[in-house]
Amino acid sequence: MPKKTARQKLLEAAQTLMLSKGYPATTVDEICEAAGVSKGSFYHFFGTKEDLALAVLEAFQARNDRLIAAGPQGGVTDPTERALVLVDHLIAAAGEMWGAGCLLGNFALDLAETHPAIRQDVSDRFQRVAAALSEGMAPLASEAGIPHAPSAEELAEQFIVVVEGALVLAKAHKDWSYVTRALERFRQDVRRAVSVAT
């Protein structure tokens, strides 16, 4: 069982570098140096740079899945309340999940046209989190007491849209508060659309 170090260090170094500079600007040599690992090792573990990117994507989303599942919404019994707690938790954990950016969004913009396999992988992963969030937000949709209220799928989709868009602005302005504000507005929009106080 190949375990602990080299591969893991490569994944972490690659994630950091690719989040900050993007995939094309991150060189294999650079990743190896940052990980303190030889290039021979790199190609022992990953067939190509693209393979590494897919593995990093997997690790990135696995971590976020864990962070979402670790929220307090599990302990809430009332369905509507649980959905609202989920939204609050997503917002509270945003820094941990996307503090350095979102690999899915970065890769989508960078590689959609040039690396079809990565684009497909990113697309699938977006679908998966959309489905998961949609399930968690379902009570908010059935609750809807207002005309043109969005479905659970729409709420989930809009959440992802807001996160990705806010990250773009945060990076452009080097100011993470764009994310905080955008998510807070999303929170208010959801509550208005469903007519829940606060």
Place this chain on the structure above:
Amino acid sequence: MPKKTARQKLLEAAQTLMLSKGYPATTVDEICEAAGVSKGSFYHFFGTKEDLALAVLEAFQARNDRLIAAGPQGGVTDPTERALVLVDHLIAAAGEMWGAGCLLGNFALDLAETHPAIRQDVSDRFQRVAAALSEGMAPLASEAGIPHAPSAEELAEQFIVVVEGALVLAKAHKDWSYVTRALERFRQDVRRAVSVAT
């Protein structure tokens, strides 16, 4: 009369290529070939690839400014109505403005860490459109008949967030309808936040 051909063709080719593949993956040779212009010409007009990127950015935003200004909101007298017409126009013209993506967003994610000058330029341009939209949306903020209603600045910021985020998803899924839906939801959110019917 300003000269017509080579420089202009380079700008157009570069815009198309950079929107689709991103800045780093777009080579100078490729731009020259697409423009039907020699490399010598390229470096006659632009000092570096980065200079070209800045020029393309300028052209991109100039075009969008024109498209926004060309909307029907100018002819509306009632302030609130005019602001709502502006929002509708932005959504209607989204395809023309961002049908192939948004250079500001692409560059922000791609180049923020590696090309400080471009990042600064993008940041300034985002600020500029935010200010312009904010001015156009001001009546909606003062109208606010609902608690926690967003300010005009917040409305403008959220609009940009939604556009950029939706473009990320559209590219990931190769499906532009993500933009249409996200903007439609934004429209509803705005009207709810300001309590205007429809």
Place this chain on the structure above:
DNA sequence: TTGACTAAACCGACCAGTCGGTATACATTT
């Protein structure tokens, strides 16, 4: 012995940027 791993030299493709040169147009001089 075998399989995980290191170290570094190496390769071919490719890339941004350079350089020497030609072409045209329009002045200025003779």
Place this chain on the structure above:
DNA sequence: AAATGTATACCGACTGGTCGGTTTAGTCAA
């Protein structure tokens, strides 16, 4: 009107360096 100067547009082979990836030669632990 011819000759000359000059500024700008434009060309494409070429250079120096970088990148992803390979190869070789070896280390170390189970």
